[in-house]
Amino acid sequence: MSRLDHLPAQLRRALLERRLLKVIAGLTNFDAAAVERISRAAGLGGADLIDIACDPELVRRAAAVSGLPICVSAVDPDLFPAAVAAGATLVEIGNYDAFYPLGRVFDAAEVLAITRRSRELLPEVVLSVTVPHVLPLDEQEQLAVDLVAAGADLIQTEGGTSAKPFSAGTLGLIEKAAPTLAAAHAISRALAAAGRPDDVPVLCASGLSAVTLPLAIAAGAAGVGVGSAVNRLDDELAMLAVVRGLRQALAPVGAGVTV
Numbered sequence: 097m098s099r100l101d102h103l104p105a106q107l108r109r110a111l112l113e114r115r116l117l118k119v120i121a122g123l124t125n126f127d128a129a130a131v132e133r134i135s136r137a138a139g140l141g142g143a144d145l146i147d148i149a150c151d152p153e154l155v156r157r158a159a160a161v162s163g164l165p166i167c168v169s170a171v172d173p174d175l176f177p178a179a180v181a182a183g184a185t186l187v188e189i190g191n192y193d194a195f196y197p198l199g200r201v202f203d204a205a206e207v208l209a210i211t212r213r214s215r216e217l218l219p220e221v222v223l224s225v226t227v228p229h230v231l232p233l234d235e236q237e238q239l240a241v242d243l244v245a246a247g248a249d250l251i252q253t254e255g256g257t258s259a260k261p262f263s264a265g266t267l268g269l270i271e272k273a274a275p276t277l278a279a280a281h282a283i284s285r286a287l288a289a290a291g292r293p294d295d296v297p298v299l300c301a302s303g304l305s306a307v308t309l310p311l312a313i314a315a316g317a318a319g320v321g322v323g324s325a326v327n328r329l330d331d332e333l334a335m336l337a338v339v340r341g342l343r344q345a346l347a348p349v350g351a352g353v354t355v
Contacts, residue, residue, distance in 0.1 A: 098249070098295055099220060099221070099222050099223075099249050100222060100249055100250075100295070100297075102220070102222065103165070103185065103186070103222060104165050104185065106144060106165075107144055107145060107165055107185070110144045110319060111297045111318045111319060112318075114313055114317070114318045114319070115313070115319070115346045115347070116144050116145065116297075116299070116318060116319025116320070117142070117143045117144050117145070117309075117319065117320060117322070117339075117342055117343055117346055118143065118144065118145040118146070118147050118167065118299065118301070118319060118320065118321040118322070119134065119135075119137075119138035119141075119143045119145070119146050119147065119321075119322060119323075119326050119327075119339060119342075120147040120169075120301065120321050120322060120323030120326075120327065121134045121135065121146065121147065121148045121149065121158070121323075121327055122148075122149065122194070122323060122327055123149055123150075123169040123170065123171075123190075123191070123194055124149060124194045125148070125149055125327065126149050126151060126154065128153070128154060128157055130327070131148055131149070131154050131157065131158055132157050132158065132161050133332045133335065134146070134326060134327050134335060135148070135157070135158040135161050135162035135164070136161040136162060136332065137326065137332055137335035137336040137338075137339050138162055138164060138326070138339055139161065139162035139163045139164050140336055140339075141335075141336050141337075141338075141339025141340045141342070141343060142339065142340060142343035143162075143164060143339055143342075143343065144164070144165075144319070145164060145165055145166075145167055145185075146158055146162050146164045146165075146166055146167070147167040147168075147169055147188065147321060147323075148166060148167070148168060148169070149168070149169065149170070150168040150169060150170035150172075150175040150176060150179045150184075150187070151168075151179065152178050152179055152181070152182035153182070155168060155179050155182040155183050155184050156182055156183060159183050165185035165186070166183060166184045166185055167184065167185065167186045167187070167188050167224065168180075168184045168186075168187050168188065169187075169188040169189075169190065169191070170187075170188075170189070171189060171190065171192070171195075171202070171210060173189075173210055173213040173214040173217055174213075174217070176214060176217060176218055176221075177217055177218060180218060180221055185222070186221065186222035186223070186224060186249075186250075187214065187218065187221055187222070187223055187224070188223070188224040188225070188226065188250075188252065189207065189210050189211060189214060189223070189224070189225045189226060190202075190207075190225065190226025190228070190252065190254065191226040191252065191254040191301060191302055191321075192226065192228055192254065193254060193302060196230075201228070201230055202228050202230075203228070203231075204228075204231060204235060204238075204239045204242070207225065207226075207227070207228060207239065207243070208239070208242060208243065208246055210225075211223070211225050211243055211246045211247060211248055212246050212247070214247075215246065215247035222249045222250070223247060223248055223249050223250070224248070224249065224250035224251070224252055224299065225243045225248040225250070225251060225252065226251075226252040226253070226254055226301075227239050227240050227243070227251060227252070227253060227254070227279065227283060228254070229253070229254045229255035229275055229276065229279060229302070233278060233279065233282045234282075236253075236279055236282060236283060237282050237283055237285075237286035238286070240283045240286055240287060241286055241287065241290045244287065244290075244296050248296070249296065250296065250297050250298070250299055251283055251287070251296060251297075251298050251299070252298070252299040252300075252301050252321065253276045253279035253280045253283060253298065253299070253300050253301060253302070253317075254275075254276055254279070254301055254302035255273075255274075255275025255276035255277075255278070255279055255302050255303060266307055269305045269307040269308055270307065270308060270311070272303045272305070272308075273303045273304050273305070273307075273308035273311065273312070275302075275303070276300055276301060276302045276303055276304065276312070277300065277308065277311055277312060277315045278315075279300075280298055280300040280312055280315040280316050280317045281315040281316050283298055283316075284298045284315070284316025284317065285316065297317075297318035297319065298316055298317050298318060299317060299318065299319045299320065299321055300312035300315065300317035300319075300320050300321070301320065301321030301322070301323070302321070302323070304320055304321075304322050304325070305322075305325055306325075306338075306341045306342050306344070306345040307345075309322075309342060309345040309346050310345060310346070313346070320342075320346070322342055325338055325342070326338050326339060326342075
């Protein structure tokens with residue numbers, strides 16, 4: 097039995113149907129009121145999962161207002177057990193966007209070491225690991241395969257911070273998403289070639305919008321993570337509207353959305 101089988105039925109179904117929507121509050125966002133607003137909008141808007149900073153109190157607050165399973169993100173594996181004890185459903189290493197402006201870069205060896213330590217601490221908990229977008233694509237592919245061998249259950253891509261869109265409107269949104277879309281395509285193909293096409297879902301995150309979510313799924317992702325499109329907003333109603341738009345973007349053609 098895969099560790100993914102222990103996920104709530106809603107999450108398993110969303111992954112299987114390749115329509116999982118994760119709203120990201122931010123790895124460094126420890127503002128409880130802001131996390132509650134984002135979490136509430138995610139729950140009301142039809143998201144499947146909320147991704148928050150690794151803090152037990154934030155886990156309890158986000159779960160209470162959203163009604164959603166909670167993913168906690170960190171780069172220090174020793175923080176994970178307390179968050180899981182507080183009710184987090186899964187844990188995630190990365191993403192690393194908040195660290196790049198500080199000059200902090202994670203290489204393959206460090207990400208592997210963090211993954212092995214996380215698996216050692218939490219042998220039965222679902223573990224998602226982000227592949228750093230600063231690596232060349234072929235190295236991202238190899239790292240993804242190595243991460244799965246080290247115990248990762250899901251692989252997440254990133255890349256929004258490296259994108260330099262030069263167009264306005266829809267074209268600019270596609271340019272913004274290009275690095276993470278390319279990584280999702282390359283990594284999903286690499287995992288399939290390694291014989292792991294279905295049991296290690298790929299989540300595409302960073303720089304995505306309602307325009308580009310369908311492209312992420314077409315590139316091979318089983319789900320998407322969206323952060324700044326939601327968490328940069330100050331108004332909860334605006335957040336809710338954006339989450340509903342994201343949910344609609346992932347709906348099958350001709351399907352309605354129930355929220």
